[in-house]
Amino acid sequence: MTTHKPSATLESDPRVKAVFDDIRETRKTDFINNMWRWLAVDPALLERTWREVKEVVVTPSSIDPLTKEMIYIAVSVANNCSYCIHSHTAAARAKGMTEAQYGELLAIIGLAGKTNQLATALQVPVDPVFDASLQNG
Template sequence: MAQVQGRVATVRPVDEAEASGKVAEIFADIKRTKGLERVPNFWRVLATHPDQLEMVWSRLKALMHPEAVGRDSPLDARTREIIALAVSAANGCSYCINSHTAALRKLGVDDRTLGEILAIVSLFCTTNVLADAYQVQPDVLPPVE
């Protein structure tokens, strides 16, 4: 199905200049936390439902930017972004693939490293499908602490 010229989503995104109240506060927090000059389309679309915008942003901020909420994460920013890219690629979300690839580029990931990440994603998408299709029963289990 062809994309309609100039259309961003199935709803009209909230324009940054028109945002007010909770949405304007969250938009400012997104830009500050992520070091962005503008609010990306994803957040502008979620802003059409302010409660959802707040819930998703709060969760993402806590997990992807733990230092911004005073939380210590055992995962560094690069590892978090690699996980996000891997899941986005496996789910086929082009918006998120581009967003997390851009974040990884900002963190210094080069073409070779990106290729290695995507090769591993591809490998495990394949092995997961095969294990699931063959209904292989798990026989290598992690230890229980």
């Protein structure tokens, strides 16, 4: 079940082909996962999204690649995106996530889900010490 059916000849559009070629080269694989094939519904959206993924996730930075994937999983679970949970759990494993780390990641996500609901139900006032506007710059 899907709301969109990609064309059988996606790469006849040169903008789509250029993005797919860059994905293949960046990831050193011929495999293009469905997300990108579906985003090709709008070449400008495809180009913008891939450029942002490269800048935020692929380029080395102050957060290591595995941590980035675990954060991505956490957001995707809370937002309930089934596709994203599947793809990023696979990516985290490919980047070395151990079963112990996976179990702990689940424990943190579950605990956060619980305390999020509790703080919201009780409408707990934010302690002034947590308010950045009151801190010295």
